[in-house]
Amino acid sequence: TLDLQFPGYAKKSVEVIVTEGAINNLGLVSMAREAGQFVVKTDPPGVPFEINGTNQKTTSGITPLTVDNMPTGKYQVRFKRPGWPEITKDVELTQGASVNVQHTFQGVNVSLKSDPTGATIYLGGTALGQTPLSANLPPGQIELTSKIGSLTPVTQRIVADPSGNSVVEFKHIYGLLSVTCDQPDADVVIGGVDLGKPPIEGILQIGRASCRERV
Numbered sequence: 001t002l003d004l005q006f007p008g009y010a011k012k013s014v015e016v017i018v019t020e021g022a023i024n025n026l027g028l029v030s031m032a033r034e035a036g037q038f039v040v041k042t043d044p045p046g047v048p049f050e051i052n053g054t055n056q057k058t059t060s061g062i063t064p065l066t067v068d069n070m071p072t073g074k075y076q077v078r079f080k081r082p083g084w085p086e087i088t089k090d091v092e093l094t095q096g097a098s099v100n101v102q103h104t105f106q107g108v109n110v111s112l113k114s115d116p117t118g119a120t121i122y123l124g125g126t127a128l129g130q131t132p133l134s135a136n137l138p139p140g141q142i143e144l145t146s147k148i149g150s151l152t153p154v155t156q157r158i159v160a161d162p163s164g165n166s167v168v169e170f171k172h173i174y175g176l177l178s179v180t181c182d183q184p185d186a187d188v189v190i191g192g193v194d195l196g197k198p199p200i201e202g203i204l205q206i207g208r209a210s211c212r213e214r215v
Contacts, residue, residue, distance in 0.1 A: 008071060010034050010095060034072040036097040040065050043104040044136075047081045077101045083124030084138045107136035108160035112144070114170040116203055119148035121170070131170070146170035151205055174203045 004012040009031040016024060040049055042063040051059040051067065053075050059067055063079075072093050079087040087103050112121050114131040121128045121135070122145045128135045131146070137160055145155045154170045179188050179200040188195045195202070 004029060004031060006031060008034055008073070034095040035069045036072060036093045036095065036099065038067040038070060038075075038077070038091070038093070039098060039100045040067065040077065041100070041102045042079060042081075043102075047079050047103075047105075049080065050078045052076045052078070079103050081105060082126035083142065105136075105138070107138055108162055108166065109164040110135055110137050110158075110160045110166045110168060112168050112170075114146050114148065114154075115172060116148065116174065119146040119170060119172070121146055144168065144170075146172070148172060149203065151203065173206050175206050177202055177204050 002014045002016055004014065010033070012029060012031050014026060014029060016026065018024065038051060040051075040061065040063050042049075045063050047063045049061060049063060049065075051070070053071070054073050055071070059070070061067065070093055072095055075091045075093060077089045077091055079089075081087075084105060089101055089103070091099055091101055093099055112128070112131055112133050112135055114121075117131050119131050121131060121133070123135075123137065123142065128144075139160065139162070141157055141159050143155060143157050145153050147153045151172045151174050154172055156168060156170065158166070158168055160166045177190075177200070179195075179198050181188075181198040184197070186198055188198055188200045190204070
């Protein structure tokens with residue numbers, strides 16, 4: 001019995017009959033690469049991740065995900081949730097193993113409001129939703145930006161209360177505009193933007209506005 005071994009490959013045993021005075025040609029003996037799998041999960045799900053091996057090859061995906069046929073060896077798994085600190089875990093994968101790599105993002109619940117309502121709140125370029133809303137945010141100081149229509153965005157730096165009682169309100173500077181017309185077929189154009197037919201009610205940036213009714 002010949003035992004064939006090579007780093008990174010599964011051991012292979014070959015039965016051979018040795019005959020006196022003869023050369024036994026075993027031909028090409030194939031060896032299977034040692035491999036295992038990663039099961040990558042996060043709470044909440046939907047977090048981008050990267051698996052980096054010693055061979056400098058990077059495998060990426062979105063949690064939850066099972067990655068099969070990964071060569072054995074040492075790896076670093078990086079979780080890259082937008083707006084949160086990057087999380088790195090060192091993992092060693094052995095032959096035939098299924099390694100669970102998990103991380104729970106422990107955040108703080110924060111209530112977000114805006115005036116006017118309906119603004120979109122961004123964390124690190126990622127939209128959290130429209131106000132009013134409750135969001136689970138990373139601990140420590142973070143920067144949030146509120147955007148709505150053509151109004152000037154409002155940015156705040158906050159440190160959320162660990163008790164979950166934080167309420168953050170974004171106050172935009174704006175004015176209300178109401179346009180009516182005795183011609184129902186008129187079009188309302190403000191600042192070169194066609195807003196449709198009157199009556200029109202909306203919010204605008206503070207300043208001078210030119211309103212033209214096209215009939």
